[in-house]
Amino acid sequence: MRLFGKLLAxxxxxxxxAATLVITLLHTQWAAPMLAHLSRPFTDNHWxxxxxxxxLSDPWHVELIAPSLTDNQGCQVAHADVLSLWxxxxxxxxxxxWAFDSLLLDNPQLNPRCxxxxxxxxxxIVSARLAIRxxxxxxxxxxxxNAELELDNWQWQPNIPLWQMFSGRFRLxxxxxxxxxxxxxxxxxxxxxxxxxxxxxxxxxxxxxxxDISGKVARQADLVTIEELVVxxxxxxxxxxxxxxxxxxxxxxxxxxxxxxxxxxxxDSSLELDNITINHANLSVTGWQWPRPLFEQPLATLSFGAxxxxxxQLPFTAPLAKLRFSPGQISLEAGSLSLLDGFVRANGTxxxxxxxxxxxxxxxxxxxxxxxxxxxxxxxxxPLKEVRVAELDIGHWELTAADDTSPWQVKGLNANGHDxxxxxxxRPWLWQGSLTLSTGFAVFNQISLNEPYLEMQSHxxxxxxxxAIMPFEKGLLEGKGEIDLSREARPWQVELxxxxxxxxxLPQWFALPFxxxxxxxxxxxxxxxxxxxxxxxxxxxxxxxASFRNMKxxxxxxxxxxxxxxxxxxxxxxxxxxxxxxxxxxATLSPLHISSKRGQLVLHPWQLEAGxxxxxxxxxxxxxxxxxxxxxxxxxxxxxxxxRRWQAAxxxxxxxSCRGNSI
Numbered sequence: 001m002r003l004f005g006k007l008l009a010x011x012x013x014x015x016x017x018a019a020t021l022v023i024t025l026l027h028t029q030w031a032a033p034m035l036a037h038l039s040r041p042f043t044d045n046h047w048x049x050x051x052x053x054x055x056l057s058d059p060w061h062v063e064l065i066a067p068s069l070t071d072n073q074g075c076q077v078a079h080a081d082v083l084s085l086w087x088x089x090x091x092x093x094x095x096x097x098w099a100f101d102s103l104l105l106d107n108p109q110l111n112p113r114c115x116x117x118x119x120x121x122x123x124x125i126v127s128a129r130l131a132i133r134x135x136x137x138x139x140x141x142x143x144x145x146n147a148e149l150e151l152d153n154w155q156w157q158p159n160i161p162l163w164q165m166f167s168g169r170f171r172l173x174x175x176x177x178x179x180x181x182x183x184x185x186x187x188x189x190x191x192x193x194x195x196x197x198x199x200x201x202x203x204x205x206x207x208x209x210x211x212d213i214s215g216k217v218a219r220q221a222d223l224v225t226i227e228e229l230v231v232x233x234x235x236x237x238x239x240x241x242x243x244x245x246x247x248x249x250x251x252x253x254x255x256x257x258x259x260x261x262x263x264x265x266x267x268d269s270s271l272e273l274d275n276i277t278i279n280h281a282n283l284s285v286t287g288w289q290w291p292r293p294l295f296e297q298p299l300a301t302l303s304f305g306a307x308x309x310x311x312x313q314l315p316f317t318a319p320l321a322k323l324r325f326s327p328g329q330i331s332l333e334a335g336s337l338s339l340l341d342g343f344v345r346a347n348g349t350x351x352x353x354x355x356x357x358x359x360x361x362x363x364x365x366x367x368x369x370x371x372x373x374x375x376x377x378x379x380x381x382x383p384l385k386e387v388r389v390a391e392l393d394i395g396h397w398e399l400t401a402a403d404d405t406s407p408w409q410v411k412g413l414n415a416n417g418h419d420x421x422x423x424x425x426x427r428p429w430l431w432q433g434s435l436t437l438s439t440g441f442a443v444f445n446q447i448s449l450n451e452p453y454l455e456m457q458s459h460x461x462x463x464x465x466x467x468a469i470m471p472f473e474k475g476l477l478e479g480k481g482e483i484d485l486s487r488e489a490r491p492w493q494v495e496l497x498x499x500x501x502x503x504x505x506l507p508q509w510f511a512l513p514f515x516x517x518x519x520x521x522x523x524x525x526x527x528x529x530x531x532x533x534x535x536x537x538x539x540x541x542x543x544x545x546a547s548f549r550n551m552k553x554x555x556x557x558x559x560x561x562x563x564x565x566x567x568x569x570x571x572x573x574x575x576x577x578x579x580x581x582x583x584x585x586x587a588t589l590s591p592l593h594i595s596s597k598r599g600q601l602v603l604h605p606w607q608l609e610a611g612x613x614x615x616x617x618x619x620x621x622x623x624x625x626x627x628x629x630x631x632x633x634x635x636x637x638x639x640x641x642x643x644r645r646w647q648a649a650x651x652x653x654x655x656x657s658c659r660g661n662s663i
Contacts (some may be wrong), residue, residue: 008476180244234269297325392417412440475500493527518551539621
């Protein structure tokens with residue numbers, strides 16, 4: 001027993017002596033070589049330090065000045081200005097494990113061209129906390145400057161990603177971060193990591209594109225939750241600024257990640273992209289799930305407002321919108337904007353193939369419709385199976401259409417409608433409701449109208465034009481009509497009555513060669529089936545009757561004769577040259593009568609007399625048989641005679657001179 005006590009005392013004395021020796025050496029120039037020698041059992045690499053700071057008052061703290069790690073080929077793997085180590089006295093070094101309460105690296109530098117040598121098993125390096133100051137990182141995709149990093153429960157092992165080396169609280173701050181050619185300044189993340197796929201950012205902030213961005217984010221497996229995100233003062237001026245972010249989001253979506261935005265606020269921000277510009281906008285989103293489409297959001301809201309903007313070269317001001325998203329529909333609870341010198345306000349609901357508007361009010365709009373606007377409109381409404389408008393109020397519009405074949409303009413357009421169904425089954429029409437249209441002034445293909453008025457109504461597809469009034473400068477055209485869209489054949493009928501109508505509407509509206517001035521009194525009625533052209537061509541019936549007053553030619557009789565003959569000042573014997581006549585000469589027209597039965601139209605003989613020119617025309621159209629269609633014109637000018645016949649696609653002219661010779 002006495003022998004065992006002596007041995008134990010000897011061991012204790014030796015350990016104390018060794019500890020004393022080590023502590024003494026830590027205060028000398030041999031401290032760095034000694035620590036390097038003691039670390040050899042734990043690594044195949046070589047490390048060294050310029051100097052070691054140690055204080056007996058803090059026995060478990062060692063500070064290494066300018067430490068470096070070098071591989072067996074002499075390549076410096078890592079270097080730092082300072083490495084501070086707080087050892088854990090409860091950890092056992094004989095278990096071949098580096099255990100620390102804390103590690104602090106100041107200005108660490110890694111050389112990616114060097115690799116850590118390891119031929120045998122590597123003991124883990126464990127620290128309750130790892131801290132890095134003045135950190136720098138450079139790679140192909142990411143550059144970080146002046147970073148500060150703090151990680152709890154850090155444990156290093158080779159070939160393990162950084163986010164799998166720690167658990168608990170983490171903090172990353174950097175004065176500047178460069179990613180995908182985008183610069184992020186004053187970058188800060190503060191959060192907790194409980195597992196590689198479960199983390200929480202309690203506070204994050206950065207500056208990007210003149211914006212201050214802050215928020216809280218959490219991730220659980222494949223679900224990312226943005227608890228709150230605030231973006232203030234954002235300025236985007238190029239698509240290239242957001243392309244990297246868009247590509248990264250697409251990659252996240254391809255990887256199966258889903259994101260829920262509990263709240264997103266974008267404040268006083270502006271963007272200028274290819275087709276859209278927004279100035280000083282505010283946006284608030286709640287409950288959004290990405291990458292779900294618009295009509296698959298379970299429950300989300302969006303509020304938007306801006307000072308001004310431009311879309312497709314169309315400027316607008318003061319846009320406001322409050323939207324609510326639910327499965328299968330989007331509700332516009334309130335929406336308004338000023339554009340085209342007017343103001344629009346609306347609320348309603350949209351689905352993937354329908355638009356249900358509770359109220360639409362638009363006043364004071366002035367628009368110039370470019371060529372091809374009809375195709376643009378048809379493309380826009382093509383996906384819509386149904387469009388309804390409960391209340392429609394349009395006031396004081398001015399529209400101008402730049403159509404070369406049939407230009408038109410309306411000023412002071414007003415429209416009021418109730419319970420309207422404007423599209424059913426992808427077919428535009430007034431299927432339901434009542435609608436009135438009026439305008440102070442209108443021009444259609446150079447023909448002016450003063451205060452035209454239309455009134456129509458429809459019940460379940462049975463459309464009726466109850467009143468149509470089209471006042472001209474000295475005349476009036478009235479009409480009414482109906483079509484039953486609820487029946488497969490779509491029967492229709494129309495009635496027109498005109499008093500003192502200008503004859504200019506004939507060449508301008510119906511493309512008829514009619515070089516005359518005067519007034520027309522007319523009545524017309526027609527009916528048929530409108531399913532398609534085939535049913536129309538076999539069913540249309542009706543009549544047109546017109547009488548003419550105060551008629552005058554707008555060109556000379558000779559010019560009209562040459563137009564009939566399709567010849568221009570053809571050389572003929574002198575005695576057959578027509579005499580000159582006044583440019584505007586009186587003319588008489590017999591009443592016009594056109595009748596139709598089952599698609600077969602008949603132009604009853606119609607006579608013209610204008611000085612030396614006399615002409616008579618008649619003809620038949622068989623709408624179902626184009627080859628049977630013909631119109632025949634017989635005319636004389638003094639002693640000349642002309643016969644002209646239009647049949648199908650053929651146009652033949654026979655002309656004889658005063659001497660009886662055919663020309």
